[in-house]
Each structure stands twice: as C-alpha cells, then as structure tokens.
Amino acid sequence: YARKVLIKHLQEGNSYGIWLKxxxxxxxxxxxxxxxxxxATVGENWRPPTLTGWEPRAH
Structure with a gap:
C-alpha cells in the first residue's frame, strides 16, 4: 500500500523530491x-545558487 501511495504522489508531483529536482x-x-x-524535463538550466551579500565582486 505504501508503495502505491508513493508512486501516486510522485506521479502527481506532490513530493519533496520533485521540489528538490x-x-x-x-x-x-x-x-x-x-x-x-x-x-516534463528539469535541470536543463541549472545555475549555482547565490546568497544575497555574497556575490562575487566585479573586477
């Protein structure tokens, strides 16, 4: 039963794992x-995260 629930959540996009992807x-x-x-395809335009105030300086 738990596997069916997990697959249903994944198929509907109701998963923390989907958000992580x-x-x-x-x-x-x-x-x-x-x-x-x-x-849908994800991960095609990944960019490293930037923390506010920690951006690299312009040279």
Whole structure:
C-alpha cells in the first residue's frame, strides 16, 4: 500500500523530491521519473545558487 501511495504522489508531483529536482538537478532528467510518459524535463538550466551579500565582486 505504501508503495502505491508513493508512486501516486510522485506521479502527481506532490513530493519533496520533485521540489528538490527543480532546485538542484544539474543535468536534464524527467521530472516525475522515466516510468511516466510525457513527464516534463528539469535541470536543463541549472545555475549555482547565490546568497544575497555574497556575490562575487566585479573586477
């Protein structure tokens, strides 16, 4: 039963793991996993995060 619930959450995008993929994926990959046809692709435009006040100085 727990596996069915997990898969349902993943397929609907209701997962903390899905949020993590949007934030941290460094290469293109299916958002909801390869088992779901037509899943959106995430990680194509990854950029390292910048903390306010810690940006590199202009040279």
């Amino acid at each position: 949007h934030t941290h994926a460094k290469f293109a990959q299916p958002e909801l996993g390869p088992w779901l046809a037509g899943s």
